[in-house]
Amino acid sequence: MQQPAYDRRFEDALDSAEALFAEKGFHAASMRDIAGAAGVSVAGLYYYLPSKQTALYIVCNRTFDDLDAATRESKSIKEPKRALYTFVRGHLRYMVDNHSAYRVLLRDMEAAEGEFREKLRARRRRYFSTASGLVSRVQPKSGAVSARIAAGALFGMLNWAPMWYQSKLDGEVDDLAGKMVALFLSGVAS
Amino acid sequence: MQQPAYDRRFEDALDSAEALFAEKGFHAASMRDIAGAAGVSVAGLYYYLPSKQTALYIVCNRTFDDLDAATRESKSIKEPKRALYTFVRGHLRYMVDNHSAYRVLLRDMEAAEGEFREKLRARRRRYFSTASGLVSRVQPKSGAVSARIAAGALFGMLNWAPMWYQSKLDGEVDDLAGKMVALFLSGVAS
DNA sequence: TTAATTCGAGCGAACGTTCGATAGAACAGG
DNA sequence: CCTGTTCTATCGAACGTTCGCTCGAATTAA
Numbered sequence: 001m002q003q004p005a006y007d008r009r010f011e012d013a014l015d016s017a018e019a020l021f022a023e024k025g026f027h028a029a030s031m032r033d034i035a036g037a038a039g040v041s042v043a044g045l046y047y048y049l050p051s052k053q054t055a056l057y058i059v060c061n062r063t064f065d066d067l068d069a070a071t072r073e074s075k076s077i078k079e080p081k082r083a084l085y086t087f088v089r090g091h092l093r094y095m096v097d098n099h100s101a102y103r104v105l106l107r108d109m110e111a112a113e114g115e116f117r118e119k120l121r122a123r124r125r126r127y128f129s130t131a132s133g134l135v136s137r138v139q140p141k142s143g144a145v146s147a148r149i150a151a152g153a154l155f156g157m158l159n160w161a162p163m164w165y166q167s168k169l170d171g172e173v174d175d176l177a178g179k180m181v182a183l184f185l186s187g188v189a190s
Numbered sequence: 191m192q193q194p195a196y197d198r199r200f201e202d203a204l205d206s207a208e209a210l211f212a213e214k215g216f217h218a219a220s221m222r223d224i225a226g227a228a229g230v231s232v233a234g235l236y237y238y239l240p241s242k243q244t245a246l247y248i249v250c251n252r253t254f255d256d257l258d259a260a261t262r263e264s265k266s267i268k269e270p271k272r273a274l275y276t277f278v279r280g281h282l283r284y285m286v287d288n289h290s291a292y293r294v295l296l297r298d299m300e301a302a303e304g305e306f307r308e309k310l311r312a313r314r315r316r317y318f319s320t321a322s323g324l325v326s327r328v329q330p331k332s333g334a335v336s337a338r339i340a341a342g343a344l345f346g347m348l349n350w351a352p353m354w355y356q357s358k359l360d361g362e363v364d365d366l367a368g369k370m371v372a373l374f375l376s377g378v379a380s
Numbered sequence: 381t382t383a384a385t386t387c388g389a390g391c392g393a394a395c396g397t398t399c400g401a402t403a404g405a406a407c408a409g410g
Numbered sequence: 411c412c413t414g415t416t417c418t419a420t421c422g423a424a425c426g427t428t429c430g431c432t433c434g435a436a437t438t439a440a
Contacts (some may be wrong), residue, residue, distance in 0.1 A: 006384090025301065027217035031430060041387045043432075052430065107297060111215065139378050145369045149360055150378050153370060156350025157343040164342040179335045180343060186377040188329050188340050196419090221396060230423045233398080242396065 007100050013038045014062065017055040022100035026056055026108040028032045047097040060109050063101040064123045070094040071130070080137040081185070087134050088158065089177035096173050102162060132157060138185065154184050203228045203238045204252065207245040212290035216246055216298040247306040250299050253291045254313045260284040261320070270327035271375070277324050278348065279367035285352050286363050292352060321345060328375065344374050 016037035020029035031052055035045040049055045071094075074087035095102045109120050132151040139150055157180055170176060206227035210219035221242055225235040239245045263283075264277035286290045299310050322341040329340055347370055360366060 001244070009385095025215070025217060026303070027215060030428075032428085042430090043388080044386050046431070047385065079252055111218070114266075135378075143378055145373055145378055146360070149366065149369055150373070152350060152354040153347040153373055156346040156348070156353075158346070160342060160346025160349060164338070170336070170339055176339065179339055182377075183340070183343055184373075184377060185379045187373065187375045188325075188333055188335055189375045192414065211413095220404075222394085232396090233422080234420050236397070 009040075010048045013040075013045060014055070014059055017049070018059045018104055019100050021056065021059065021108050022103040026052075026104075026111040053113055053116055056108065056112055057120065058105075059101070060105055060112065060120050061123070063098070063105045064120075065089070066098065066101070067094055067127065074134065075130075080134070081181070084134045084138050084182045085177060087131060088154075088181050089174055090159060091131075091158055092177050092180070093173050095158070096165065096167075099162060106159060115143075128155065150184075153155065154180075157184065192357070196250075199230075200238045203230075203235060204245070204249055207239070208249045208294055209240055211246065211249065211298050211326050212293040216242075216294075216301040243254050243303055243306055245312065246294075246298065246302055249291070250295055250302065250310050251313070253295050254310075254317065256288065256291070257281070257284055257317065264324065265320075270324070271371070274324045275367060275371045277321060278344075278371050281321075281348055282351060282370070283363050285348070286355065286357075291350060296349060318345065328365050340374075344370075347374065 013034070015031075017034045020037060022034050023029070024033070031045060032042055034055070035042045039043060044071065049058075064083075071087050071090035073090060074083045077083035108119070109124070112120055123132055128151070131154070132147065135154055135170045136147040139145075139147060144152070161176070161180075164170075167173070203224070207224045210223050210227060213219070214223070221235060222232055224245070225232045226237060233289075239248075261277050261280035263280060264271055265271045267273035267276055299314070299320075300307070302310050318341070321344070322337065325341045326337040329335075329337060333340070351366070351370075354360075355366065357363070
């Protein structure tokens with residue numbers, strides 16, 4: 001059973017790819033860069049990753065897996081506002097703790113081609129649908145803002161957070177989640 | 191005075207660069223692509239643009255110029271909420287009407303190097319400061335959310351809009367601006 | 381011995397950029 | 411009005427580098 005050794009090196013290669021995609025962008029990061037960061041030769045890297053496109057796909061897919069896990073708890077909560085808060089908290093936590101992974105998802109996912117691109121887009125749609133469902137449950141039927149717009153606005157707030165959030169200045173992530181949900185529900189002038 | 195002819199071709203080259211940066215991303219768009227789109231040879235393109243980095247810088251700088259112009263009106267408005275609305279409307283209008291330009295700014299600006307990078311970052315900071323100033327004016331002093339977080343949340347809402355906004359489904363841009371400001375001020379459960 | 385793992389070397393293609401040549405417009409002096 | 415000269419605009423061809431990727435051999439582990 002040598003799988004553990006193989007698996008460990010495989011994960012190392014993925015981690016290196018993720019870090020370099022995040023730092024330089026998919027097209028600017030070369031397989032030579034990634035091999036160097038992973039401590040193997042270029043040919044050695046190809047023993048684990050059959051292509052750069054595949055590396056991108058696996059990295060993004062892994063991130064979706066982790067995002068699903070980070071927000072899964074919200075699915076079992078009945079009370080709408082609490083469920084939304086739990087989702088937002090999980091999403092924000094993941095983004096803050098896995099800056100590189102989320103950056104690749106946001107910026108480089110579209111560099112995927114063919115079937116990879118379609119599969120990743122499908123996962124993104126599914127993830128967005130989950131969030132939209134939670135949003136529509138906290139929204140009054142007669143609101144001035146459609147569920148579409150509300151969900152888009154909430155996702156924007158969340159996904160932009162990595163651009164400015166600093167725990168030193170802005171407090172703990174769980175507090176930020178609470179503030180964002182409060183802002184979303186009642187605005188700043190509440 | 192042949193400047194008009196020269197200037198026109200220069201702008202053509204910039205427009206082609208902007209469109210291809212937006213479509214493929216800075217690193218994936220080649221100078222050959224841009225030359226082809228502009229209808230000149232590669233060497234001909236270099237008669238107008240001394241380097242790819244310069245092209246990126248000029249494209250981004252031009253976008254900042256246009257963004258400033260699109261939101262300038264808000265600076266002369268005293269009433270805080272109306273000023274914020276005017277800013278948001280100008281910003282959203284520009285994003286929707288100049289999808290490519292704004293996409294380059296959001297995604298590819300960081301591909302700029304050296305002095306270009308620093309100058310563009312300085313402009314972005316300045317633009318963000320302007321918006322933050324408008325936000326802090328509509329915020330009650332004793333709000334539960336800091337001005338930093340509020341401004342970050344608002345900017346997130348706005349900048350994410352190109353990802354989902356469709357005028358057919360979501361109404362006119364000016365209405366969207368009103369809804370976003372209302373959501374920001376009073377939330378969805380107002 | 382066999383199978384799993386690693387690599388140096390190199391493939392063809394594409395990259396950003398440059399060079400020398402060329403065609404036409406503009407201008408000078410006769 | 412003609413002619414020679416300069417300047418503007420343009421291009422084909424190529425430079426050196428880097429790209430994603432592969433091959434055959436070597437090394438290691440079982």
